[in-house]
Amino acid sequence: MVRSFGLPLVAVAAFSYMAWHVASSSQATPQTEPVVEPSRAPFTEVVAGVGLIEPRSENIEVAAITPGTVVEVKVLEGAEVTAGDVLFRLDDRQLQAELAVQKSLLAEAEATLGRWQQMPRQEDVPPSEARVKKFQADVELRRDQLHRTRTLVAKNAMAEQELVEREQAYQAAQAELTQSLAEDARLKAGAWKADVAVARAQVERMEAQVAQARVEIDRLAVRSPIAGRVLKVDVRPGEYVGTPPGKPLVVLGDVSKLHVRVDIDEQDLPRLEPGMPGEGFVRGDADHPLKLSFVRIEPFTEPKRSLTGFGNERIDTRVLQVIYAVESAPREVYVGQQIDVFLDKSKGRVETAAVGR
Template sequence: MMRKYLLPALALIGLLIAITMVLIGNRQPPVSRPAAQSPKAPFVSYVAGAGIIEASTGNIVVGTPVPGIVVELYVNTDSQVNAGDKLFKIDDREQRAQLLLVVVRNREIAARLAQARSQLELADSLSDKRAISVEELNNRRFAVKLAEAALASAQAQVKQIQMDIERHTVRALVSGRILQNRMRIGEFVQGGAPGASSMLLGNDDRLFVRTDIDENDAWRVQPGARAVAFVRGNPSLNTALKFERVDPYVLPKTSLTGGSAERVDTRALQVIYSFDHAVLPVYVGQQVDVFIETKVSEPSNGALPEATSTPSSVKTP
């Protein structure tokens, strides 16, 4: 009796399990919201591009005119500096040793000049001009001039070494903030082009946004057009931008990392806007999404206008 109902019961249970698995498999997965919301364009007609934030003075990589070992650091990252403030100092002990020798030589030449002048004054004070020959008198005058020239040369050498010592202390040429400092006391830095150990300076009271617009959309950008920047990851953080300029050179588009080594196959027009740093919580080097307003009217289907010809006047016989 049990066997009579056992097989149908097992078949029914298997059918129910199969139907349940089919229903579970066909269930629509819940739609997951993106981690970062995309900004909504604030204009009816627009072009968009990625912008990178930079200081209003530009991101100035501070180098040194002379190579050497860093012996003093007067600032740290995030320090505020004024134009003329000391930033760091390169070892200048060799130049100071040279200055000591030149100063001693300067004093020696000054003593010789005083002696030559004394001898010339003595010769000029003689009442009887026959007591000294004309040649000797001229020699004393030339000795004074040579000593004066030697003293002037030594004094110029002192000033030259002092200027060289001054060049070993690098100062800020503009007011701003130390955005990055990779220099360390005891490190050797190369003169000329900045290397891995460098310092980044810029005025970030007002920030610039360097926006890359694809070359295919460059013709749509009008100087002075309105623009809005959105902070990536939080579109509710946005601000209107002030137009500054358009760089008239279309350059190879760079991946916006703050450098210029990585390149892609497209070219971009760079449009520069600005805004007050206080209105957005952003940092120099950060990327933002920029929308630039354009005119609504655009050519349709890329069709060229038909050429119209004006019939020339026919002269009848």
């Protein structure tokens, strides 16, 4: 009797528990409010895209021109710089030593040129003139001796051998006088033009080498190419830096007017028109729109960037990049922030003057 009622009771209890469990688990989950309200399109007909805030000049990534050790960093993030300001310096001691050597060689070349240009030396002129006078006197002496000898030989008072010797001595004295006159004229004429030209060319070559050494030293002082703001500094004193591609050490930009680089999906390009006004919302702030004005279109579609990092991902979507200027911002925005951009398609084409870079 008990067995006949036990099994039905167990089945009823199990079915009741199952019904209770299903009813309790099927209750609707209470809806939670989002922490941050997503941005919504402010226009009735829009062309939407995702943008990135950048400087008016775009990001200028400055790297070292030559490998070396950083000895000084002159700027900090957020600092304002002008074109030509030094951002950081590399060790230049070796080049300074080479410059000193080049300067000494230049001084030697200049001294050599000056020596050629100052010829003849005033101290060398009197000895040369005295030598000429000496040989002139010797020639007169030999001429007188030769004349006397000829007279005596004609009277048979002297042998003809003596006459020959006196003639040879006279000719030798004349040759020495001619040589001394030529040397005196060459001395007083100064340096040969070809010698001066060679010396001057040597000076010019050494000047060029000194200038080259100074340029090499100046290259170790990396300077700002524009007037703008330092956005990022990724170098410190004592670090050895090379010249690998894509390794910026300092990032600069002209933030006097911010731009937004908007990626427009290729599927939306038929609806895109140059000059369309727009608004943007930075991520996390859907209550304060940024007024945007059209600047230009970069007429080259490129693959949409992927931020997942997976190497096997295929990207079949291409985007066109459109540049807009931030006309007004209710609060401070920063370079590199992502922004949701909505372009007003209902207003159609608007004639605007493209803003330069």
